[in-house]
Amino acid sequence: MAVIGVSLSNDRHPANVIYYKNHLRYPVKVFPVNPRGGVLQGERVFAHISEIPEKVDLAVIAVRAEYVPGILSDCIQSGVGSAAVISGGFAESGRADLQDRIVAIAREADFPFVGPNCLGIYSPTHMDTFFLPSERMVRPDPGNVALVSQSGGILVDQMIKFAEQGVGLSRAVSIGNKALIEELDFLNYFAQDTGTKVIAFYVEGFGKREGRDFVLAASQCPKPVIVLKAGKSSGGSRAVSSHTASLAGDYETFSAVFSQYDGVVEAKNEFEMVTFCESLSCYQRSIEGKVGIVTGSGGHGALAVDVCSEHGLSVPPLPEKAQNEIRKNLSSSVQTIASLGNPTDLTGSAVDDDFVFTTSYLSRRPEIDCIIVLLLPYLPGITSDLGARLSQVYYQEGKPLVAYVPHVEKYRMLIEGFELSRIPVSPSIEGAVLLAEAMRRAKPC
């Protein structure tokens, strides 16, 4: 990797941040470039990309916009493989001409670059072109979700949320002005990438007809595709002369078109985005949405049923015979008080075994295709082992299981019992339902 534009006098320059973090913390070999040459922290600074003695796969370009066309040409002539143009000052600030120039240069040479006006690529344990000091970033665990975002800020924020929710990341790409490489290219790339199982996009807008190409490709993609769209409110009351033009605003059309295809999932907000990613990173499968709810509190069960019905998930009642079967196997303290119609409310007196038995039992019921366990770790009969024990149930029975556990530090062991076994856990009841909803909206793989 070459980092073009390092400063010899300002160590906070974005290029310097990028150079240092890769030089010190990643296995990638990195070469600093500045036309004046010199030495940076004991390492030689190359005055020109062509002086670098090895084949460069990626040039990270962080120089003033007007120098970018020349540098891009230099990279092409020197046989560099690709570039990430971090620099801003192109179409986003009235210099569409400059952007057109770099696109023309790259197209002619069939040279790929991401950006401009972007953070570039974060590839956990490999390399990272984000100009944010590592210690300031929150880095999710390496995992199987690829995130592609038009906004660098939203991307870094999503990474924080991924880390909070225990969602693993395969790659994060900030595409900025997406002058050359755009969403569709990354969709095609990640569709082939063996390390990626879920592909998530934050989109502000597509270019002319690019939305059509994207959604058609996404509907053919064998992996779940999740999209969060910004700009949902229409831009003022533009006078339109037909009802259709008025009803089919940009966002309405976007949302309608995305709902047209199975397997392309629109997340309405950031919370849905991270929750859908979490669920589908664990389960790449589709369900009809017939939910069995296991809870230790009637109120939690009732709220969960409300959210299920809002999202079009059903909570099928359990036949009397099945209820009796469960009841027989519950501990004596809850046998007479549990309410087992689905939601199955095991009550505040339930112990681990009651949860484990009920969850296994529901896993075998044909009218149920997903189980939501609402765990209240403060109940006296619940131990920290329950997360791991319930995960075992999933591996024995094979029916998708999701859980709600309040996310506070003292319940961490319970949460990890699930997460380490790749069972998704949400910090809210609504989130737990969304974990199930994600599978209902994903297409069969």
Place this chain on the structure above:
Amino acid sequence: MTEIKDILSASRELGWVLEPEAKRVCSLAGLTVPRFTWATGVDEAVRFAQGIGYPVVAKVVSPHVLHKSDVGGVVVGIESDEKLGEAFHRFSQLNGFAGMLVEETLSGVELIAGAKVDYQFGPVILLGMGGTGVEIYRDITMRMAPLKEKDVESMVRRLKAHQLLEGYRGSEPVNLKELTRMLVAFSDLVMEIEGLIESIDLNPVLCSSRRCVIADARIMLITENAPNVPGIPK
């Protein structure tokens, strides 16, 4: 298709297509339109009305009037020669008067079928509960064109009022086969002319247990300048 494109090119300067010509376009595309005539004199109007039988609907035809009901340019339930004559005379006072559309009275559930050539997604087809309240109820569904038959089924299912179409409390269901045929033919038309249009409203489309008939059609064209027409009042 040649005649359709001729009509559209001839209307390009106006920015939209006069209703009788829009209906001709629909008819050429295989969509069902009411029996109608574009009358330029009272006698002609009366002769036609007597031929198809009263009651009839009369609408003004004018390149200055895109939103006919806003200027009192629509009269429904006309029962006699005399009332038809009155409507003609009143319309003839309207700006740009270019004749009167006389057509049969229709019945059925009011739907809207629309099309828009979206910047990001290209041609999309809209289906919704129609009539003048379409933007109040906003009970609509959209898909990218071209539509297949099974797409129409799922569009109908997505409408909140879909039970009204499937026969609600003793009312007759609308002819879903005809609705499907209409929307697929409409989508095919839109794919053919997408380079010329900005949006289309077929509103209302009156669907009964027998047929789906386009009671009004508005075709907005791509113009070099913004079309010289007023917006829909909110």
